[in-house]
Amino acid sequence: MDNLFKEIWLLENHPTYNHFLGQINLISDDSSRLPKTKTSKNSIRREDEKLHVLFEWIRKFYPNPEKKLTNAISERELIRELAETKDKHTRSSEKRVETDFTVYKNLGSQVLVDLYFYDGNEVVIYEAKKNTADVKDFYQLLMYWDGLVSDGTSPNEGVLLASEFSEGVKIITNDFNKNKTDSQGNKYNFVLKTWEEEGMKLK
Structure with a gap:
């Protein structure tokens, strides 16, 4: 338990x-x-x-678990909280919610995805930034997607999660969604979401 x-x-x-x-x-x-x-x-x-x-x-x-007395909650803690929320609110017996999910296993050069979420129907992967996401963060998410495809699984959605997004990352996300496909010929489907849109409040 x-x-x-x-x-x-x-x-x-x-x-x-x-x-x-x-x-x-x-x-x-x-x-x-x-x-x-x-x-x-x-x-x-x-x-x-x-x-x-x-x-x-x-x-x-152990009567009193200590609080971490800081307002600076880390990205890792936020991802873990998001994973727990998704696990709690997804009823499918086939669900899978995993942080630090490994891709590129078949190449022996493992890359860790911030969050992998399967709700019993669709696979969604996340790259998370606590504050502003930029182009390099998009390419991290792209690597996650391509790594998952390389291992034989096709994701349905890739989410770049942040508090805000640079203009550059908005442009490149739109370009990939419109014009590019992965190695299996599937169109990329990348989404920009804020923590608030995922039901998370940053303090």
């Missing part, structure tokens, strides 16, 4: 906690001592009393 911040510490999750990672591994030769899993085996039954005892033990061991 993951994303249990609120359940364990009874605190509202917030980007100032995004730096914090806690991991608990439950290992026992006696399965009766462990919280019961759901039939699907991909989660623990939340009503199980053993799970609540475990939460209490964690709170006693």
Whole structure:
């Protein structure tokens, strides 16, 4: 199970906690001592009393997760928060939401995509900049797209995510969408989106 911040510490999750990672591994030769899993085996039954005892033990061991006392939330933290939001609001059992997704695996020269999102129907990839996106950031997204195609998957949309965009990146995005295709002959489909359009508020 993951994303249990609120359940364990009874605190509202917030980007100032995004730096914090806690991991608990439950290992026992006696399965009766462990919280019961759901039939699907991909989660623990939340009503199980053993799970609540475990939460209490964690709170006693680590009662107060520290906030990162800064207003400067990093791009990485923003991407992680966006990934969690998409995971939470996508119901498809086939969904896949992954940060630092690897492309160009077939060439042995791996490149990490900021965010890969499959909603059960379409594949969307993201290059994210906290502030202003420029032409070089567009070409980073283009590399992600071409790398995914090289590995045998055709994305449906490539999103350049930022607070604002230079005029140059607007021009080149429009040119690629109108006039260029990838190595499989598919038209590129690049979109410029602000964090606010993705439902994220920067502070």
